[in-house]
Amino acid sequence: xxxxxxxxxxxxxxxxxxxxxxxxxxxxxxxxxxxxxxxxxxxxxxxxxxxxxxxxxxxxxxxxxxxxxxxxxxxxxxxxxxxxxxxxxxxxxxxxxxxxxxxxxxxxxxxxxxxxxxxxxxxxxxxxxxxxxxxxxxxxxxxxxxxxxxxxxxxxxxxxxxxxxxxxxxxxxxxxxxxxxxxxxxxxxxxxxxxxxxxxxxxxxxxxxxxxxxxxxxxxxxxxxxxxxxxxxxxxxxxxxxxxxxxxxxxxxxxxxxxxxxxxxxxxxxxxxxxxxxxxxxxxxxxxxxxxxxxxxxxxxxxxxxxxxxxxxxxxxxxxxxxxxxxxxxxxxxxxxxxxxxxxxxxxxxxxxxxxxxxxxxxxxxxxxxxxxxxxxxxxxxxxxxxxxxxx
Amino acid sequence: xxxxxxxxxxxxxxxxxxxxxxxxxxxxxxxxxxxxxxxxxxxxxxxxxxxxxxxxxxxxxxxxxxxxxxxxxxxxxxxxxxxxxxxxxxxxxxxxxxxxxxxxxxxxxxxxxxxxxxxxxxxxxxxxxxxxxxxxxxxxxxxxxxxxxxxxxxxxxxxxxxxxxxxxxxxxxxxxxxxxxxxxxxxxxxxxxxxxxxxxxxxxxxxxxxxxxxxxxxxxxxxxxxxxxxxxxxxxxxxxxxxxxxxxxxxxxxxxxxxxxxxxxxxxxxxxxxxxxxxxxxxxxxxxxxx
Numbered sequence: 001x002x003x004x005x006x007x008x009x010x011x012x013x014x015x016x017x018x019x020x021x022x023x024x025x026x027x028x029x030x031x032x033x034x035x036x037x038x039x040x041x042x043x044x045x046x047x048x049x050x051x052x053x054x055x056x057x058x059x060x061x062x063x064x065x066x067x068x069x070x071x072x073x074x075x076x077x078x079x080x081x082x083x084x085x086x087x088x089x090x091x092x093x094x095x096x097x098x099x100x101x102x103x104x105x106x107x108x109x110x111x112x113x114x115x116x117x118x119x120x121x122x123x124x125x126x127x128x129x130x131x132x133x134x135x136x137x138x139x140x141x142x143x144x145x146x147x148x149x150x151x152x153x154x155x156x157x158x159x160x161x162x163x164x165x166x167x168x169x170x171x172x173x174x175x176x177x178x179x180x181x182x183x184x185x186x187x188x189x190x191x192x193x194x195x196x197x198x199x200x201x202x203x204x205x206x207x208x209x210x211x212x213x214x215x216x217x218x219x220x221x222x223x224x225x226x227x228x229x230x231x232x233x234x235x236x237x238x239x240x241x242x243x244x245x246x247x248x249x250x251x252x253x254x255x256x257x258x259x260x261x262x263x264x265x266x267x268x269x270x271x272x273x274x275x276x277x278x279x280x281x282x283x284x285x286x287x288x289x290x291x292x293x294x295x296x297x298x299x300x301x302x303x304x305x306x307x308x309x310x311x312x313x314x315x316x317x318x319x320x321x322x323x324x325x326x327x328x329x330x331x332x333x334x335x336x337x338x339x340x341x342x343x344x345x346x347x348x349x350x351x352x353x354x355x356x357x358x359x360x361x362x363x364x365x366x367x368x369x370x371x372x373x374x375x376x377x378x379x380x381x382x383x384x385x386x387x388x389x390x391x392x
Numbered sequence: 393x394x395x396x397x398x399x400x401x402x403x404x405x406x407x408x409x410x411x412x413x414x415x416x417x418x419x420x421x422x423x424x425x426x427x428x429x430x431x432x433x434x435x436x437x438x439x440x441x442x443x444x445x446x447x448x449x450x451x452x453x454x455x456x457x458x459x460x461x462x463x464x465x466x467x468x469x470x471x472x473x474x475x476x477x478x479x480x481x482x483x484x485x486x487x488x489x490x491x492x493x494x495x496x497x498x499x500x501x502x503x504x505x506x507x508x509x510x511x512x513x514x515x516x517x518x519x520x521x522x523x524x525x526x527x528x529x530x531x532x533x534x535x536x537x538x539x540x541x542x543x544x545x546x547x548x549x550x551x552x553x554x555x556x557x558x559x560x561x562x563x564x565x566x567x568x569x570x571x572x573x574x575x576x577x578x579x580x581x582x583x584x585x586x587x588x589x590x591x592x593x594x595x596x597x598x599x600x601x602x603x604x605x606x607x608x609x610x611x612x613x614x615x616x617x618x619x620x621x622x623x624x625x626x627x628x629x630x631x632x633x634x635x636x637x638x639x640x641x642x643x644x645x646x647x648x649x650x651x652x653x654x655x656x657x658x659x660x661x662x663x664x665x666x667x668x669x670x671x672x673x674x675x676x677x678x679x680x681x682x683x
Contacts (some may be wrong), residue, residue, distance in 0.1 A: 104413050104414075105413070105414055105415075107415075107457060107458070107500070109457060112438060112498075113417055113419060113438050113497075113498030114417040114438065114457060114498040114499075114500060115417070116414055116415055116416070116417065116500060118411060118414055145651070146651060149649075149650050149664070150649075150650075150664070151412045151649040151650065151651075153413075153651050154411050154413070261658075264680055290651070290653060291652060291653030291654065292646070292647070292651065292652045292653070293646055293652065293654070294460070294461070294646055294647075294652075296458055296459060296460040296461075297458070298457075298458035302458070305457055305458035312652070312653070312654070314653065314656075319644065319654060320643065320644050320654070321644055322642060322643065322644055323483035323484055324616070327643060327644070327682065327683070328682045328683075329682065330682060332682075333681075333682030333683075336682075337656070337683075341656065344659075345656075345658060345659035348659030349659060349661070
């Protein structure tokens with residue numbers, strides 16, 4: 001493929017493929033800034049590759065990758081200078097679209113009683129760069145949760161409507177990856193504004209850029225690029241095929257909706273409960289988990305109150321608290337709720353699985369509980385489940 | 393003009409706020425004590441707006457300044473113009489604070505939310521209303537609706553169970569209803585002193601005493617989950633089909649619009665698919681522990 005040849009791009013709504021040389025990659029950042037976007041993407045931090053604001057291409061984890069397994073995550077140097085040569089880390093993009101903690105509104109006591117002051121949503125629009133296929137699927141799933149029903153979540157809606165999604169095709173898979181099983185990757189198919197495929201050949205380093213929207217095309221207009229991309233589609237496919245063959249985990253999803261609902265009293269739930277710490281790490285790391293709670297606070301004068309929303313987890317005891325008790329008091333019932341929701345009842349609610357096979361819940365579980373292994377264990381011994389209690 | 397909902401399986405929230413997470417200020421008109429731990433708040437919009445239309449069985453999220461929200465069924469009459477009425481049992485910090493509100497006091501309200509009782513579908517049939525304790529509050533709007541359209545229904549029977557005679561809700565209304573010739577009203581308490589002339593025992597045992605057509609009846613049940621399960625057992629004994637039984641469920645609720653995940657019950661979000669469920673929707677879940 002020819003590199004470094006730049007010419008103005010003819011913009012159209014059709015999906016177009018161009019190539020950008022590594023040396024021209026900073027122009028993508030300049031173009032995003034010029035269009036008013038904050039750039040959020042992968043960077044080194046907290047001993048991992050995390051998502052944060054990027055102030056330049058140098059903030060990307062150039063030359064870094066990671067090694068993952070159950071309860072294991074290690075940063076490692078690569079032998080090359082790949083910008084996106086890693087697997088997904090502990091952060092998910094939901095931290096920007098569905099912030100972990102934010103104020104919903106303020107209330108003031110007044111002579112007239114009560115003024116409720118809606119929190120103004122003034123977030124600067126942002127571009128998410130480095131969205132992997134499984135993560136893009138996760139964003140589309142959260143779209144269903146927050147925008148697909150009768151009500152729209154105003155915070156999510158406000159952040160999502162202006163967000164520019166710059167996806168990246170995975171060039172490798174980790175030991176906890178199973179997006180192929182969940183039909184969520186490794187190739188990015190749709191739903192992006194731009195999709196990058198990073199190519200590192202012997203003495204070449206460039207990006208194949210698929211343009212998925214008018215807005216994406218507008219961004220690319222100011223980025224030096226080549227239109228000579230014969231063979232690019234084949235190259236992307238080859239990378240995707242190679243990545244797919246590296247999946248470290250597999251989940252058999254056949255009939256999984258019924259499998260979990262029919263094995264409500266399976267002895268494996270007791271088994272996993274004996275290992276699960278109910279620490280909620282899996283739900284915090286999961287890119288689709290959407291549960292939240294609210295906290296109401298007042299200041300010392302008692303005249304000002306606020307409501308804050310923050311991420312919550314079905315693994316906490318308080319999650320199901322009612323005045324006469326907790327609906328799910330045991331660890332067993334809470335793990336069962338999480339996994340059954342993710343893989344089974346999510347279909348009833350949103351017409352899709354709640355799992356995209358990103359493997360975060362396996363990597364970040366402190367005791368290495370593996371959702372794919374739990375499914376296999378239940379599937380292997382379905383008659384071992386005790387019958388559901390029908391005692392009244 | 394009172395209108396009933398048209399599609400109970402679909403989207404049943406008739407009027408909503410632009411931002412469903414934002415409470416609207418309401419002023420207390422009256423705070424009336426019902427029992428030692430139950431009280432009824434009548435409220436009107438502070439800013440003089442219209443009362444939101446509600447359907448029997450729907451609920452509101454009541455916000456007390458700085459304390460938080462509580463999900464409370466609307467217990468007033470949906471067929472007449474009147475203040476928003478909520479009958480509340482003192483339980484947690486929010487309801488403890490609401491209990492102390494005096495006329496002129498202010499609270500916030502989000503709602504109404506949720507799927508209502510199938511009062512329209514019940515037309516032309518006998519209707520059973522079975523209420524345990526505070527469960528009579530969400531059933532009262534259904535009762536008002538049935539009575540306002542009395543000719544559209546056949547036999548109507550109300551069963552109310554409480555712990556003691558002092559815990560009976562809406563005693564004046566119960567007495568009025570019991571004096572009517574076109575209603576059967578049965579009341580039972582778990583424990584009583586010697587001046588109690590009524591039944592003693594669980595409310596489910598009264599069902600056998602009432603007169604109705606098991607093949608053409610709709611049952612509406614609200615109370616503690618165990619009471620609802622025993623009631624269903626009684627109804628199944630007399631061959632009432634599971635798609636003729638409706639129950640109102642309770643779970644922890646935060647957002648009331650399906651975002652927060654707290655009220656999940658198997659595949660259901662109680663806040664938007666409930667609180668009223670047709671029994672066959674939740675039949676497979678009800679006997680299970682810790683769903």
